Amino acid sequence: MDVIDILLSANFWAAAIRIATPLIFGVLGALLCERSGVLNLGIEGIFTAGAMAGWMTVHLGGDLWTGVLVAMAVGALFGLLHAVLTVPLGLSQHVTGIGVTLLASSLAYFIYRNALPQVTSPPRIVPFQPLAIPGLSDLPFFGPVLFQQTALTWLAFALVAIVGWVLYRTPLGLAIRAVGDTPQAVEAQGLDVHLIRIGTVMAGSALMALGGAFLTMSAFDAFFFGMVNGRGWICIALTVFASWRPGKALFGALLYGAFDAFQVRLQTSLGGAVPGQVFLMLPYLFSIAALVLVARKADYPRALLVPFVKGQR
Amino acid sequence: MIGLRLEPRPTPAPGLALAARIGAGIAALVLAAIPIALAGAPVGKAFALMAEGAFGSLFATSETLARATPLILTGLAAAVAFRAKLWNIGGEGQLYAGALAAVAVGSGLLDLPGPALIPIVMAAGMIAGAVLMLVPTLLKTRFGADEVVTTLLLNFVVLLVVQMMLEGPLKDPYGMGWPQSAPILDQAVLPKLMPRMRVHTGLVIALVVAVGIALVMARSVFGFQVRAVGENASAARFAGIGVTATFIKVGLLSGALAGLAGVSEVAGLKGYLTSDLSPGFGYSGIVVAMLAGLNPLGVVVAAIFVAAVFVGADSMSRGVGISSYIADLIVATSLLCVLVGGLVTTYRIRFTRPDPARS
Numbered sequence: 001m002d003v004i005d006i007l008l009s010a011n012f013w014a015a016a017i018r019i020a021t022p023l024i025f026g027v028l029g030a031l032l033c034e035r036s037g038v039l040n041l042g043i044e045g046i047f048t049a050g051a052m053a054g055w056m057t058v059h060l061g062g063d064l065w066t067g068v069l070v071a072m073a074v075g076a077l078f079g080l081l082h083a084v085l086t087v088p089l090g091l092s093q094h095v096t097g098i099g100v101t102l103l104a105s106s107l108a109y110f111i112y113r114n115a116l117p118q119v120t121s122p123p124r125i126v127p128f129q130p131l132a133i134p135g136l137s138d139l140p141f142f143g144p145v146l147f148q149q150t151a152l153t154w155l156a157f158a159l160v161a162i163v164g165w166v167l168y169r170t171p172l173g174l175a176i177r178a179v180g181d182t183p184q185a186v187e188a189q190g191l192d193v194h195l196i197r198i199g200t201v202m203a204g205s206a207l208m209a210l211g212g213a214f215l216t217m218s219a220f221d222a223f224f225f226g227m228v229n230g231r232g233w234i235c236i237a238l239t240v241f242a243s244w245r246p247g248k249a250l251f252g253a254l255l256y257g258a259f260d261a262f263q264v265r266l267q268t269s270l271g272g273a274v275p276g277q278v279f280l281m282l283p284y285l286f287s288i289a290a291l292v293l294v295a296r297k298a299d300y301p302r303a304l305l306v307p308f309v310k311g312q313r
Numbered sequence: 314m315i316g317l318r319l320e321p322r323p324t325p326a327p328g329l330a331l332a333a334r335i336g337a338g339i340a341a342l343v344l345a346a347i348p349i350a351l352a353g354a355p356v357g358k359a360f361a362l363m364a365e366g367a368f369g370s371l372f373a374t375s376e377t378l379a380r381a382t383p384l385i386l387t388g389l390a391a392a393v394a395f396r397a398k399l400w401n402i403g404g405e406g407q408l409y410a411g412a413l414a415a416v417a418v419g420s421g422l423l424d425l426p427g428p429a430l431i432p433i434v435m436a437a438g439m440i441a442g443a444v445l446m447l448v449p450t451l452l453k454t455r456f457g458a459d460e461v462v463t464t465l466l467l468n469f470v471v472l473l474v475v476q477m478m479l480e481g482p483l484k485d486p487y488g489m490g491w492p493q494s495a496p497i498l499d500q501a502v503l504p505k506l507m508p509r510m511r512v513h514t515g516l517v518i519a520l521v522v523a524v525g526i527a528l529v530m531a532r533s534v535f536g537f538q539v540r541a542v543g544e545n546a547s548a549a550r551f552a553g554i555g556v557t558a559t560f561i562k563v564g565l566l567s568g569a570l571a572g573l574a575g576v577s578e579v580a581g582l583k584g585y586l587t588s589d590l591s592p593g594f595g596y597s598g599i600v601v602a603m604l605a606g607l608n609p610l611g612v613v614v615a616a617i618f619v620a621a622v623f624v625g626a627d628s629m630s631r632g633v634g635i636s637s638y639i640a641d642l643i644v645a646t647s648l649l650c651v652l653v654g655g656l657v658t659t660y661r662i663r664f665t666r667p668d669p670a671r672s
Contacts, residue, residue: 041461081649089319091652094400094461098599099648106641107348113636114352233465240459277477284466288458295458 006265010144015264017149018219020257022047022211024156026235027242027249028163029207033079035167035244036200037180037303041097042082043208044232045104046075050209052108055216055223056115058125068152068213075209076202078104083201087194090307101232112223122222128152150218152210157250159207164246176200180301183308193308208232234287240298241290252290259286319660326658333654334604334611338618340654341647345639354633366628367621373628375510379582381613381620382512383408383591385519386574387598388605388612389526390442394567396530396607397543399453399560401446403464404571405595406471410445411438411572412579413475416483416494416586419501419579427500434501435518435576442572443565445471450564454557468595476588485585494586503581515577520613522570527609539563571595592623593641600648606655619644 006012026043033040040046054071058064078100085096116123128150137147167173175196178186183193211231216223238256242248260283267279346356367377387404394401401407419434449463478484479492486495503514530536541549542559550556574594579586601619605611626640656662 085649085652089653089656091656095395095599095603096649096652098402098596099645099652102596102600102641102645103649106638106645110348110636110638110642113638117634117636230466230469233462236459237462237466240462275477275481277473277480281470281473284469288452288463288466291462292452292456292458295452295456298457 006262006269010141012261012265013145013258014148015261016254016257017145017153018257019260020253021149021153021156022214022219022231023235023238023253023256024160024250025207025211025214026232027238027253028156028159028246029075029204029211030235030239031242031244031246031249032163032167032176032204032207033201034239034304035180035301036176036197036204037183037301037306037308038083038086038197038201039093039097039236039305040079040082040100040201040204040208041094041236042078042100042104042205043097043235044228044230045101045108046078046205046208047212047215047228047232048105049078049108050075050212051216051227052112052212052223053209054213055125056112058217059123064128064217067217068210071209071213072206075212076206078209079202079205080198082205083198086307087197087201090309093305105228109225122224124221125217127216127221128218152214152218155210156214160246160250167246177301179308180303183303187308187310193310197308208235211235230284234283237287237291240300241294243294243299244301256283256286256290259283318663319656320663322659322661330606330655330658333657334606334615334651337650337654338604338647340650341643344646344650345643348639348642349633349635352635354635359629359633359635362632363622363625363629365625367625371507372510373624375507375512377617377620377624378512378516379510380624381616382515382519382581383574383578383594384597384601384616384619385516385523385613386570386577387594388601388616389523389598389609390567390570390574391599391602392605392607392609392612393526393530393539393563393570395543395602397539397559397563398546399450399563399567400461401449401464401564401567401571402461402599403446403449403467403568403595404574404598405591405593406464406468407442407445407568407571408575408578408591408595409471409475410441410568411575412586412590413478413483413575414438414441414572415576415579416497417478419497420483420495420585421498424498425500430498430501431503431580434497434580435573438572438576438579439569440572442575443569445572446564446568447561450561454560472588475586479586479588483586492588496585497580501580502584503577511582513577513581515581518573518577522573523609523613526570530609535559535562571598574598597623597644600644603648604651619647622647 030040030043050071053074054067057067057070082096082100085091086093130148131151133147137143167177175186175191179193179196186193215227238252242252263279263282267276349356349359366373368374387408390404391401414437415434418437423430449460452458452463453460479494483494485493506512538554538559541554542556546556578590583590597619601612601615604615622643623640626637630637
């Protein structure tokens, strides 16, 4: 198969968007947290916990949207844990985040294993179905690419706009950006810096969990051990690449999705001439390259990683 | 409303620091009672089985010490890097790089007598780990790329390299098709410390290394530079310390230590390399380092604690029928507990009451 053929196939772009969707949620979540000044390395574990919680809710008989809400609530709870430890208590955001990741993923695995001790093949649920829109879905090219994605993909696109609107067009967004840049100024306005940071980290973590839930409830129909596979860390890299902007986050996630979908197709078309692992490495190397490319000129939120102590400069 | 205020202590309290760490370990075990009880298992019996599984017999103790060996080394790897605030979260990848180098050199490439081959295998593993860590360190110092993300992502890359090598050039021709490396040559195997027990000379090496690192960190100019860079990099630079050079040196040391953990697992315990050599020793090493307060000798104690949790949880999970992921849960909880416990040593916690004169 030729490179041009790949790029022109609707199948390829549909896969790119599918791969990008969890990352859109994850990058939006990470950029919200970081915009308020908190690096949330709990992301990898929150993805896992969200994937498990959403799937388990549906497996136990809940409907899909209840699963989504449960996953988001679980994400928000781990966000609260991370925020309480790093914001009022001012603990190292790096180490706390790793701790939250270890806790969230081991808790998810523990609960899954205890609930389903003897299964050899993971039980399946009926996941979100493609949202076919009569007329539009039959369009050549755009039909299969856009109008056969699930509702969660559309939610991801909508959230890009919503997060962008909140951050740049509302007083709340101004406050979030300000606590991540000059928290003293926010305090001088009589607002509670800690409260804004805790709330933002909870909201961001809920979005991360939604990214995980997409994996078990839309991309696949079961929960696997190690299924998140570094997607959370990739989101942290893409957040820097996106310079903490929702629009660029969408672009970065789609670029990654296209790259990942491309390597899979290249791999099949080369037919085993190159070991498959070489291609599987590419997305990680791509993320590292994306980070390195922008790192020097990255405009980090100025108060990122800096705990805020009331009345102290 | 009663508020809570953290007041910095003028000097950190060393006695409290130790108490806080031991307390964190105990707190994590106590908190683990909640999921054990929720899973419907008898809590008392579970903990008894856990203690017995970890230390109940000579064999159990040997298993715990064998499990602690790589954790001491990955714990040291994290401890030295974190001291300079170089966040090396790539211990897992560096461990695999070390293991890969060990089997590449030690499974037939060089057929030397043991006293010559063992040091070469160890050096190869340490160099592999160090070179792997050099990449994120340089990306940090040259391009300002956050080493947390790059080291984490490289873990996945290295594991894929290992799988690729085990299906390709390093595949054991007599391995019945399993993706595993050829075995380490007999004379390169680290001798067992006791007959019929799995604890091996790697433990002695790890202990010697821990003492060596403790001396280097406490007594040498390099140790001073690492601490200075970690405390305040710009002040260190102002004082004439080469901050970049210090990052590179400590990164190399950290990577080498994690690489040595890989050598020890391959040459001391397993005998050959598979892609499931490490059940997360690199990540657990971070917990070990934090439990130890980044103190190299404390790392030994913390590694034995974490190893005991893992080994003990295996018997516990078999005995009372709950998932052995309880061990990961306890280890993760102990990391968060030790972070919170650390506040007690650096801050005084004051409860503030509203000033009656003002209300």
